[in-house]
Amino acid sequence: MKRILLAFCLIFIGCKGTSQEKEASKAETAPKQENFKVTKSETEWREQLTDMEFYVLRKAGTENAGSSELLHIKQKGVYACAACGTELFKSEYKFDSGTGWPSFDREIKGNVAFNVDYKIGFKRTEEHCATCGGHLGHVFDDGPNETTGKRHCVNGAALKFIPAK
Template sequence: MIRNILMAICIAFAGCKGVSQKKEMAEDSSKEPQETFAVTKTEAEWRKELTDMEFYILRKAGTENPGSSELLNNKEKGTYVCAGCATPLFRSEHKFDSGTGWPSFDRTIEGNVAYDVDYKIGYARTEEHCAVCGGHLGHVFDDGPRATTGKRHCINGAALDFIPDDASKPVGSRK
């Protein structure tokens, strides 16, 4: 009987130690350096400059509803730029209809898109963000056109503005 009580006490202590270790691990992970970007603003500054949907996607890593972007079926020639800082991200000739409901591209403008790993839905996905301001764009997958890169950059349309090759004012922009 005493042996069973001692065993229960040992198990209880082991369980307590596991919880405290998790707390220590959480404290250590908060000390990781934060990534810095060329364009940095306060949350209030971003809120003032962006629409509610742009803020939700770019600054809070949200996702727009599929099929809701005015840029989804855009066929004009031009450049897709970050809605937060106007950095050129994608060219129209690399856009394709993926059937997903989000603007999709098979490649980026090199150096202007950065990547990170996202575990928000329970498994690893490659998140894409603007390399200049850090705004969340979407995710990249390996199910794109095999004839080109094999990549599908699945991008929230609200994270983008479009500048036609023959125009000076971006489409979808309030700037």
């Protein structure tokens, strides 16, 4: 009985869902928008950014939860793109989501762009800097109901904090 249960678990875990596969392949093969105000070669970005910033901003990576120094900042200021300096989120939009990543209930309008990604098998709203195209994170509908209901889950490596004067 234990062997049958173990075999069933292995088969279940090993199954790959394909219901999103066609949409995912379309989204992944779609040409990326390259007409940003700030454009640089991969070499130029590598020279400017740290390894983690490059991984997150240019390769759409994700930092480990709880690893960002920006997670617990409470002072007033603005969060800007670590690649190009575009102001993306105000400190008053920040809230503690308990997820391990800096979270905001809204963006600075016009400075953050959105698209859909299927990288993990289902539809998510990805957000990136509208000026340089750097990957920031994703937007979810589980934010504070008393404001926008949105949670912009952002990699701290994609941001620089600029304190208010």
